Amino acid sequence: MTEQAKQQMYRDARYTDKYDQIWQSVGKCVFCDMREKYIFFEENGVVMTISLFAYVDGQFMIVPRRHVTSAKQLSELEWETMRKFMYIAKKLVRTVHGIKGMQFILREGQGAQSTVGHLHMQCIPFDAPDLSVWNYRKLKNTPMQNVALYIKEAKEVIKTGQKFEQKYSNSSSLAVVCDAVIINDNNEILFEDRADQDKLVPDYITLPGGIVTDFSKTLVSELAREVHEETGYSLDVGDLTLISSQIDSVARNKVSKSLQASYTSSQQFIRNSYLLRIDTPKKHFKAGDDAKRIVWIALTDIGGHKNISPETKDIIGMISP
DSSP: OOHHHHHHHHHHTTTTTOHHHHHTTOOSOTTTTOOGGGEEEEETTEEEEEOTTOSSTTOEEEEESSOOSSGGGSOHHHHHHHHHHHHHHHHHHHHHHOOOOEEEEEEOSSSSSOSSSSOEEEEEEOSSGGGOOOOOOOOSSOHHHHHHHHHTTHHHHHHHHHHHHHHTOOTTSSEEEEEEEEEOTTSEEEEEEEOGGGOBSSOOOBOSEEEOOOTTSOHHHHHHHHHHHHHOOOOOGGGOEEEEEEEEEEEEEEEETTTTEEEEEEEEEEEEEEEEEOOOOGGGOOOOTTEEEEEEEEGGGSTTOTTSOHHHHHHHTTSOO
8 A cells, every 4th residue: 555545544544434444453552652753742751643543634642652541640740741732732723723622532441432541632623513423311310419429429539539649649740859069079069061952941061960750769869870870970878968958940952853843841840959078089970871971160160150050059159168
């Protein structure tokens, strides 16, 4: 089949009733094997991708790359990214197709709700009710009877809510970042020049450290992991001293391969900064992970350095000589 014929088959499958034959013969999770050419935007492991078998022109999907079967399994970052993409979706459909209405259908699990187990959200431009034809049924309960039935299950509502909080609540709704002011016996402080894909805006050099991802561990152990990945240095967490804990924010430069464009994304977080004094030779430090190179800067030069953020200068200013 030629590429043109294949594209036409995708386009017409729903309208010609061929879709039923197609999905029943796939034999795999299509969202775990997405074709990159249909993805037009991605952030934080969540993609916006065209629906191959669309109901209406302009339809697309929001899909986490991770194979999750339920919304309860989404991380805070994944869910926040999906919320952001919903906002983008409405603006995009209005701009491209001139349609203000939008239906969002979140599908999870397998069965009547979805033909695949991978959670995904359909974004459907909505300009007429012809796509929403319901087979209405004769009801047994009045609205107040339904209220009474659910109120009767109050204990179940409370118990299930508590179970969700215990099993699925994410404590990192505001990210936690830990970094280290590492100062050697020559009164020089270690900085890193970030890799191109993780540059800040402005392009400041930064202290070694990063976002805490494993909240089952201590903050200092997460910091030790980050420092080792970025500099090759294994620190003793017992030598760390907390010198600052504050709310901070940064802007990052991001590049979208699909859109062939770069853009700036802002993030707010809790920033914990620790002091570490060492007498280790510089040769034991080597840039790695998202550090392109490491730089040692004399403490006396920090205040006038144009590539160090004002916030970082303030934190370093807390160090006693």
